[in-house]
Amino acid sequence: MKPEDAYNPGMDRRGRVNWYSELPPVVERLAAAWENKGYCDQAGAMPIPSHESVVRIIHHIRRILFPGYFTQTNINTDNLEYYIGQEVNILFEDLSTQIQLALRYDALNNNACCDCPAEGGEERAAAFIKKLPGIKGVLVTDIEAAMEGDPAAKSRSEVIFSYPGLLAITVYRVANELHKLGVPFIPRIMTEYAHSLTGIDIHPAATIGDSFFIDHGTGVVVGETTVIGSRVRLYQGVTIGALSLPRDAGERLRNKKRHPTIEDDVIIYSNATILGGETVIGARSVIGGNIWLTESVPPDTRVILKRPELVYSDKGRRRLQCGQTRRYKGKRYECTS
């Protein structure tokens, strides 16, 4: 017996508890639990798309779409094309790799192929990059929509620098093109990254027209099968969602149209909820704040909540009667209900 074996396991030579001795059985259970649950697919020899790389790609694309805004590099009209050219080349390589990983990982998940295809990354990355001028054109209309819709917007630069709505829409438009190119995983990782930064949760498969403006934005949800026209404006907390889902909804409703259609020039105020795959909000309609709608609305219609009844009382919780008025600092307050 070697000397070190003479010590009580769990104690070191000075009689202190050796907490390290507790760890090995935990490690065994952790490794085993994962294997048993059929969750070990991703723990193969094959690397997977990296969250960090996807975030880096988003910021890269943003620098290409808005040159000069998100970098300290000196850019002028002489070097602009050179700058964009260099950035586009780096993007192409980075994106090709990540798409490749996502495709292989998806194939591995679906077919358990041991020798999954190692192609398709460069092709899709190139196809995506060809979409960038179009994306940029649409984003310019989104910036104009912010200038038109928000009195607090001081300049286009302020919108680009600091508006969370524009960030969320930029990421959505990028993710949507990747989604349409059949790229798995990456589009959703992108929109969830924007969601974490802005509180705006737009599914990459949603369809959204030009000149889209979201003000403030925290709590906005736009579901997977939503269709939104041109020049639509949303405020914070608006949900474009699905009707109530039964317990087993996941399986039964996958790939069905479950979310509304919002036609051109609609405005939807804060915290309104619009639900259901057959619900259509007609063009140029205005939906008031806090409204809960599960039915279609014709074009050119304003819908607001009937004035909710409020209960007024004083500090002693004595009810203030309707018709009573109070004066304060020369102002007259009606008890309106």
Add this chain to the structure above:
Amino acid sequence: MKPEDAYNPGMDRRGRVNWYSELPPVVERLAAAWENKGYCDQAGAMPIPSHESVVRIIHHIRRILFPGYFTQTNINTDNLEYYIGQEVNILFEDLSTQIQLALRYDALNNNACCDCPAEGGEERAAAFIKKLPGIKGVLVTDIEAAMEGDPAAKSRSEVIFSYPGLLAITVYRVANELHKLGVPFIPRIMTEYAHSLTGIDIHPAATIGDSFFIDHGTGVVVGETTVIGSRVRLYQGVTIGALSLPRDAGERLRNKKRHPTIEDDVIIYSNATILGGETVIGARSVIGGNIWLTESVPPDTRVILKRPELVYSDKGRRRLQCGQTRRYKGKRYECTS
């Protein structure tokens, strides 16, 4: 008089204003203000738990719980146990240190002890690590709940990669175990980090059963003394909170049960608010969106808002009468109120 004293204070030798000369009195006031206010405890020789370290620990735990998902390291069944073993050892050291700092800092805050205890970190870190296989087992049920509840979920991998609900629940389950081990500060720093990433604010002292699913999640609040059963599903904007709090609530209600109990298999739709320590939502009940509830609901009950009255008008703000129908694109729209 030395030459440099000859210059007007606030000017440099070239007669330009020297703004640096304005800084020292500000520094004095800043240092003094802090000392006078009794807020200088943390400015002692003793280091405090580091926000950065706590964030690093969260990501470390996530890599252990979901090996292969959040790292570029090649992991395969041969090296899985070795990989987890190494990660667990690093976690143990890092977590021991931070718990130790939190315990000492808490003791310092409470007792003003000059020689606060330097023990308890390793013991609690080891106890926490022993809980990891159990946490992993519960998280597998949470992933299954997402697959079951969300038609947009394409695969378990997508849920792990990108679902904010799973991130918030993972961090809550970790923080809750640390809370139960009596670790101060760190659990709340952890859940607030998840809150900042997801908009989901779960207090680490809440009690939550297995198979928990939060969809979208922005704006969800789950209060300190909430009790939630198994297989519960929440949507964005749901508050499980306290009844209205008087001005001096902080002192009087500390450590009282102030938040509801949600029994097994309950579904609560978006933006519902459920308040009060005696409020119980019975098993298998369904709570509709936008509802404000301060009373208990029996099991197996559906509760929805009475259809709110909506006011429809046309663009000229002329009221559209009830009973009137309009046609648009072959669809018939009822004026429903």
Add this chain to the structure above:
Amino acid sequence: MKPEDAYNPGMDRRGRVNWYSELPPVVERLAAAWENKGYCDQAGAMPIPSHESVVRIIHHIRRILFPGYFTQTNINTDNLEYYIGQEVNILFEDLSTQIQLALRYDALNNNACCDCPAEGGEERAAAFIKKLPGIKGVLVTDIEAAMEGDPAAKSRSEVIFSYPGLLAITVYRVANELHKLGVPFIPRIMTEYAHSLTGIDIHPAATIGDSFFIDHGTGVVVGETTVIGSRVRLYQGVTIGALSLPRDAGERLRNKKRHPTIEDDVIIYSNATILGGETVIGARSVIGGNIWLTESVPPDTRVILKRPELVYSDKGRRRLQCGQTRRYKGKRYECTS
């Protein structure tokens, strides 16, 4: 003809598609699109304020305001003044540079001056730093307000370490001083950074008194021309906003008072919406959750929603009648509507 020209463009020598050959025309279109749209101002030789630097400045200011909380540096009463002094000097240099860039960039945007002024950065940075002791004094009242208002707050340290409301208020108070000093861009970048971390969107131009507490906070919006008194408390999802804005609102309403006035000691519960530039909530009033208000409320008034009518049904969707009671686990549930 050189050998390389013999290859079909788009193919490499081994006959594989060369996707790189697709990139140059895209780069040209990207560069051209930007120039044509009049959006190329920022792509000048002049550097612009950097988002990264502004974030670094926020964290710097936080370390000065709360020494010891957000750094691992050992700070004690002997070195406190030295520590703050050093931090203030670094802040001064960093902030001067960024303000300078923002001023030049703003002048460039407005005047298209080719030789825009290179002054004003140091002056404003020094003026801002002189405000820091005052900001710190107000933040101490904000911390006390959190202790008073939140039963879950265990200590002042916990509030400083982990409360998102305090983070948002700190950044707002800093941004508001910079806004009052006429610094462009930077204040809004700051508050949008806090918005992204906390879900709390406070415009830097809003006016807010001492002892301000926001609990949970996700979804809170405080608009540009809002005026809030002392000792006001807000919960998650509260909007202090503008009335519905017409399509061309951006231009017509810029710089008008569009947001409410909230007097001293008001409490506004979760998800309440208060709108309009002439709306005044009188001192000491309490506004209930979920309320939608577009009119003034006198002082010392409680306003709550009339109890909404709920519809109860059983699992077979059979309506449960009013007056009916059910028993479950010894409790009696009234059907209340």
